[in-house]
């Protein structure tokens with residue numbers, strides 16, 4: 492096993508997040524942000540990954556696969572892994588019932604199967620949260636791992652079922668399942684860091700890339716077999732000035748001895 496593993500992950504939402512998570516289906520400008528990711532951001536990211544010879548993991552909603560099949564096929568034929576991110580990019584907690592969530596997960600599986608010829612083994616929740624039914628649905632559809640939760644910083648662990656969080660009694664952790672969690676962090680996600688909103692204004696981009704690098708440095712020094720997961724979106728990371736910084740970050744991590752860039756599936760199945 493390497494001293495450290497890096498999972499570069501790409502949530503290829505296309506326009507699905509604007510339609511299904513942000514309720515912006517009638518906003519051509521917000522939809523165009525997603526189209527930028529499809530037409531410009533994704534090809535640029537593929538070029539950068541190709542230059543470094545790294546295999547990455549793309550979480551792709553079925554809506555993106557069915558809307559932009561050629562763009563997603565570029566990802567698949569370039570040798571990157573494609574895993575499940577819902578069909579519609581609906582936040583799991585907002586489904587009216589388990590049946591509606593099951594239908595969306597099943598439809599997302601069918602989209603991935605039509606592209607790749609195989610079922611997905613991993614899931615990343617749109618919005619990084621589960622409903623009360625998500626875990627059992629993942630088990631029902633034979634998923635092996637998830638990458639949406641935050642119970643560890645740089646190590647995989649097992650998701651637990653049957654937990655209880657009553658307001659008037661102690662928390663009950665429940666029991667371990669076979670599902671492996673490869674944890675994410677809001678501290679290593681480009682969307683909250685860089686997506687412009689009128690309340691916050693511009694992010695200090697230099698500072699954020701420095702933070703990402705210092706998180707890797709800390710993990711490399713302090714965590715045995717650490718796994719560093721960075722989450723990107725083509726519509727956010729695909730801008731030229733950010734790609735230059737991303738390139739520098741990847742170079743900096745790769746300059747350390749015994750660092751492996753690999754897929755989330757590889758981490759989940761090898762521990």
Ligand SMILES: [Zn+2]
Nearest residue numbers: 502504617618
């Ligand atoms: Zn997403």
